[in-house]
Amino acid sequence: MKSLNFRSFKRSVIILVFFIWPSVSALAQNHINLTLRWNSKSGVYDVYGKPNFTAQDYPIGPTQISIVCPKIVPNKNLRTISYQMGFSQIDSIFEPLAAPQSDFFAFQSFGAKLDFIENVEYLLFSFRFTDNICREGVRIFDNDSDPNYSMPGMSGGDFRNAIYSVMSEELYNINYDNLGSVCDNCPKEICIPFKLIKNTNND
Template identity: 35%
Template sequence: MKKKKIASLIFALFIVSKATFAQKGLELTLKYNVDSDKYEVYARPNFTKKDFLLGPSQITVVLPTSAVDEKLRIIPSDGGSWEDNTHVFAPKANPLVDYHAINTMGAKTDLIDGNESLVFYFSLSKDINPLDVKLFENSKDPNSAAPGMKGGDFSNTINDENANEVYLRNYTNEFKNNAKVLAVETTLVESSEGEKLILYPNTTEEDFKVNLTGVNDSEEVDLIVSTELGKEILKFKTTKRELEKKIIKVPLEVPSQSLVVRVKIGKNVFGRKLILHRN
């Protein structure tokens, strides 16, 4: 009888852990965009849903105390209008940092499994070290009862339309170069030292633009857009200067899918994934 109870308990724990692992939700990350000198907060879902109704939500940004003690000017991108509504500066519980709770009442947004969505961004003075700017860690940072937190709950929370909690965790970014700036690129398909390809937006209904760094303006480049299986959709040759001026349109007959955008310069080829999401 005792063995049966133990077996039943193990089975129950397995079911609970499996359900937890399979929980649908969103992860958060913060990136420092070197090119625009902006701090960007992204959400990454583990599911796909069109017109996902993001409910009232909060994402807390942690700044060093060297930052100015004032409300952050938040530029919303997705998930509604985000505002810095609550903040505490150098609380006794952690006097080395400031906490800024960024809130939204929510809005409909399209989510694609594994694809990062920019939810908002903000700027700080240039003397701030990007490595000192982070997202709140619910399990580590002070709770509302901690000294100096003024009773405020700064936990990250993301709700769906039924008020279910869908925030899972924060995920980290890799560091590059001398480890003083955060990596700002999404995964490169192929890369070449010193060269960087940026697509904006990297999720589009039809068109996108290209920014190419580490390449001379007069250099000839080939741009190739293809499916993940390698079928070419469009291809043309131009200079780096002219490429950055173009608005590149994906033909209307191409359905929603992940595409690969490559730039070829001589023998070097590097590229990025582009999410084509038709309405």
């Protein structure tokens, strides 16, 4: 039985890593940022992902995106408008002790192949409240500052955002423009301004 030629083996590994590393490194740097906005034309909230890369038929794996709303929204499931990724609402928590001024809604997708262009927003899904009214202050869940599953009133619910590639690589990075939605160009009959939300929360 021949013994392993370590020098030859080491040289082969170095050559292999030299050729493979650039593609692995490029893959590891891929990420997607999230935001949402009120769409005054269609009367819905739109949730967008912005990639830092360009790719065709890019395989996105299991994904969860969660929404935080002021507590005055109806305590009912949101009406979801799903597109290519097939998002649906899977969980909700209303006014938990850890954040009594907020309601939390989690949406999930099992993934899809998407065409991405670097720094161009991709519409992931849309939603509206059951009464079709726009509320300001709606935003994407913040993994760092919003309550986790172990905090009072969260009932073990994990609302953290996560976007995975089919290789189980985490693509989700940060939220942007996430101070809370504004109901621009919104008729009074379907708008509740942020001032009213703040006053209601302080009662």
